[in-house]
Amino acid sequence: MEFAFTEEQQDIFAAVDEICAEVLAPRAEEVDKAQEWPQENVDLMAQSDLMGLPVPEEYGGMGLGFLDWGVIGEKLSGACTTTGAIFGAHMLAIYPLMLFGTEEQKQKYLTPLARGEQVGAFGLTEPNAGSDAGNVQTRAVRKGDEYLLNGSKIFITNAGPAETYIIIANLNPDTGMRGLTAFIVEKGFEGFEFGKNEKKMAYKSLPNRELIFNDCRVPAENVLHRERGGFRVAMQTLDVGRIGMAIGAVGLAQVAFDKAVAYSQTRVQFKRPICEFQMVQKMIADMAVDIAAGRWLTYNAAWRKDQGLDFEQEAAMAKLYTSEMVGRVTDHAVQIHGGYGYCEEYGVERLFREAKLFEIVEGTSEIQRLVIANKVLKNARKK
Amino acid sequence: MNIIVSIKQVPDTTEVRIDPETGTLVREGVPSIINPFDENAIEAALQLVEKHGGKVTVLTMGPPQAEQALREAIAMGADEGILVCDRAFAGSDTLATSYTLARAVRKIGDFDLILCGKQAFDGDTAQVGPGLAEHLGLPQVTYAIGLEVEGKKLQAKRLLEDRYEMVEARLPALVTVVKQINEPRHAGLRGVMKARKAEIVKWTAADLEADVTRCGLNGSPTNVLRVFAPSRHTKGERIEGEASEAAVELYEKLRTAQVL
Numbered sequence: 001m002e003f004a005f006t007e008e009q010q011d012i013f014a015a016v017d018e019i020c021a022e023v024l025a026p027r028a029e030e031v032d033k034a035q036e037w038p039q040e041n042v043d044l045m046a047q048s049d050l051m052g053l054p055v056p057e058e059y060g061g062m063g064l065g066f067l068d069w070g071v072i073g074e075k076l077s078g079a080c081t082t083t084g085a086i087f088g089a090h091m092l093a094i095y096p097l098m099l100f101g102t103e104e105q106k107q108k109y110l111t112p113l114a115r116g117e118q119v120g121a122f123g124l125t126e127p128n129a130g131s132d133a134g135n136v137q138t139r140a141v142r143k144g145d146e147y148l149l150n151g152s153k154i155f156i157t158n159a160g161p162a163e164t165y166i167i168i169a170n171l172n173p174d175t176g177m178r179g180l181t182a183f184i185v186e187k188g189f190e191g192f193e194f195g196k197n198e199k200k201m202a203y204k205s206l207p208n209r210e211l212i213f214n215d216c217r218v219p220a221e222n223v224l225h226r227e228r229g230g231f232r233v234a235m236q237t238l239d240v241g242r243i244g245m246a247i248g249a250v251g252l253a254q255v256a257f258d259k260a261v262a263y264s265q266t267r268v269q270f271k272r273p274i275c276e277f278q279m280v281q282k283m284i285a286d287m288a289v290d291i292a293a294g295r296w297l298t299y300n301a302a303w304r305k306d307q308g309l310d311f312e313q314e315a316a317m318a319k320l321y322t323s324e325m326v327g328r329v330t331d332h333a334v335q336i337h338g339g340y341g342y343c344e345e346y347g348v349e350r351l352f353r354e355a356k357l358f359e360i361v362e363g364t365s366e367i368q369r370l371v372i373a374n375k376v377l378k379n380a381r382k383k
Numbered sequence: 384m385n386i387i388v389s390i391k392q393v394p395d396t397t398e399v400r401i402d403p404e405t406g407t408l409v410r411e412g413v414p415s416i417i418n419p420f421d422e423n424a425i426e427a428a429l430q431l432v433e434k435h436g437g438k439v440t441v442l443t444m445g446p447p448q449a450e451q452a453l454r455e456a457i458a459m460g461a462d463e464g465i466l467v468c469d470r471a472f473a474g475s476d477t478l479a480t481s482y483t484l485a486r487a488v489r490k491i492g493d494f495d496l497i498l499c500g501k502q503a504f505d506g507d508t509a510q511v512g513p514g515l516a517e518h519l520g521l522p523q524v525t526y527a528i529g530l531e532v533e534g535k536k537l538q539a540k541r542l543l544e545d546r547y548e549m550v551e552a553r554l555p556a557l558v559t560v561v562k563q564i565n566e567p568r569h570a571g572l573r574g575v576m577k578a579r580k581a582e583i584v585k586w587t588a589a590d591l592e593a594d595v596t597r598c599g600l601n602g603s604p605t606n607v608l609r610v611f612a613p614s615r616h617t618k619g620e621r622i623e624g625e626a627s628e629a630a631v632e633l634y635e636k637l638r639t640a641q642v643l
Contacts, residue, residue, distance in 0.1 A: 018569060062576075
C-alpha cells in the first residue's frame, strides 16, 4: 500500500495549485456574485489541459487516472466552488463517451470535450424522475434514420453553455428502466431548447436549467451504447459522478477549514486568540479528522477505479460521507467565525449554503445508503 | 522566427541574504523562481512565435539548479533550454555575464530576436540585456511595453517615465520588456509533462570557447564594497483642523525647523 504521489503527480498538482492560488481563488467571490457563467475560468481550465484529464491522449485528453482527476477537482473546488462544479459536471458527459462511445462518437464528441473546446452536460433528472431513474418520461421514438425526443429534464448543470448533452430518454415508459436509452444531443439540434435557469440558495453562477425536447431530431448514430442500454449508461456515469461530488465536498470543506483555522488564530477574545480555547480546539480537531476521513474514502474510490476494481460501493460511501461531512465542517467554520461567519464578507456563509447541495445531488444520502446496503447484503449472500 | 530569451533564476524572496565577505548573493536554501520580468519576456516570445511560427530557446547562466528555471520556461511553452554553467563563471558581474551570454548566443548562431526582462529582481541593474546587445553588435530596444514584428523589422513601444516612444529596429535585435507588456501564462499540464522529459543543453566555458579572463570574478571590474538596506523615510506629520489655523501651525513648525 502506497500513500504517496509520484514525482510526476506532484509536479502536475503543483502547477494546478499555482493556477488555483493565483487566478481562481482571488476571483472566487466575484464569480459567485456575478451570477454569470464564468467563461474565463472555463477557458483557463482548457488552456491548462484540465478538461480531459482521464481521457486517452488519442482523443485529446491527458491520459491520466481518475485519482489525478479527483485530486485536481478537489483543488479547483477549494479555489472556486463554482468552477469545481463545472469541472465535475463536464465529466458526466466525458465519462459515458469514454466507456460506451463508438470510434466515430469519440472522434466527434469526446475529443472537443477533452480538449476543452466544448463543455459537456448530462441529463437524467426530470420533475418525476431523479433517484427513481426508471420513471424517466422523456420519450424517444424511432423514425427512419433518426429518433424523435419529447419531454423535459430539470436541474441540468452546465446546461446552456454546454455544447454536448448525454440525454437519458425512454423508448417505452411502460417498461420502466428497461426502455431507457442514452442519446448524444448537440446544442442546436432542431426541437431542443432551454427552459428556465433555477434560482438556487447557492452556486448562483452555476447554470441548472431545464431542457425541453419538442420533436427533437437525433440521428440514429447518436445512440450511446445501444437501444435500451441507457440504464447501464446512467448508473455507471453516476458512479464516477459520485466521486466527482465527493472531491467537490472535500475541496469545499478544506477551504472552510483553512479559513476557520486562520480566523481562530487572529480573533482575540478575553485577551487570547480564540484558538487557545478548548471548545474551539475541539471543533478544529473534529473538522481535521472529518476532512481526512472523507478525503481518504474518496481517494480510495478513485484509486479502485484506476485499478480496474469494483468501486460502486466505495464511490457511494465517499459521496455519502463527504456530503454530510461538508455540512458539519462548514457549520463549525461559521460558528468559529461568530457574527462575521454570518456575514457575506468572510465568505464562509456562502460555503455553508453551498455545502447543502452535496447531500442532495447525484443521489441523495438516502439513495447512497441504499446502494451501500444492497452491495453489502449481496456480498454477504455470496459467502 | 527564432527567438532567444535570456533569463535569470532569482531568489523568491525580498529577504535576499548577502555574503558579507564578497558582497554577493547567497542562493542556498532560498526557493528560486524565474525573474518575474523574464517571465514577461518568455510570454512575449511565445506570443510572437504563435503568430509568426518559429521556435523559442531559453538561455540562462547560473548554478546547476538554474536548470529548474529552464524547465519552468519549457512548461510555459518554450521549445528548448540551454544552461551555461561552469565554476569559471562564478562571481560574474554584469559585464562578465553579458560577455558569457554573448558567447552562448554566438554558439546558438541562428536567431532573429533576443528578449530579456528589463532587469533582474535581485540585482536590479538592467545592464545584462543592453550589455549582451553591445557584445553582439545588435540594435537594442529597452523597456518595451509593446512589440510587433513584420518581416525583418520590429516595432516597439517603449515605456519611459513621462511618455511612450515608438521605435523601429531591423532584426536581429535585442529587446528588454517591462512587466506591463503582457500577463505571463501559467504552465498547463501538457507543458509540465514536456518539461519533465526535456533535455537541457549544458555548456561550459570550454564549450563556449570563452576567454576565461573575461569570465567570472576575473572578468568583473565591478567590486561590491557593501550591500545595505536603504534607511527608511520617517513618517510625515499630518496637521489637522481648519485651513487657516493649520497654515499658521505649519508656518510655525517650518520656522522652528529652520526650513524657512
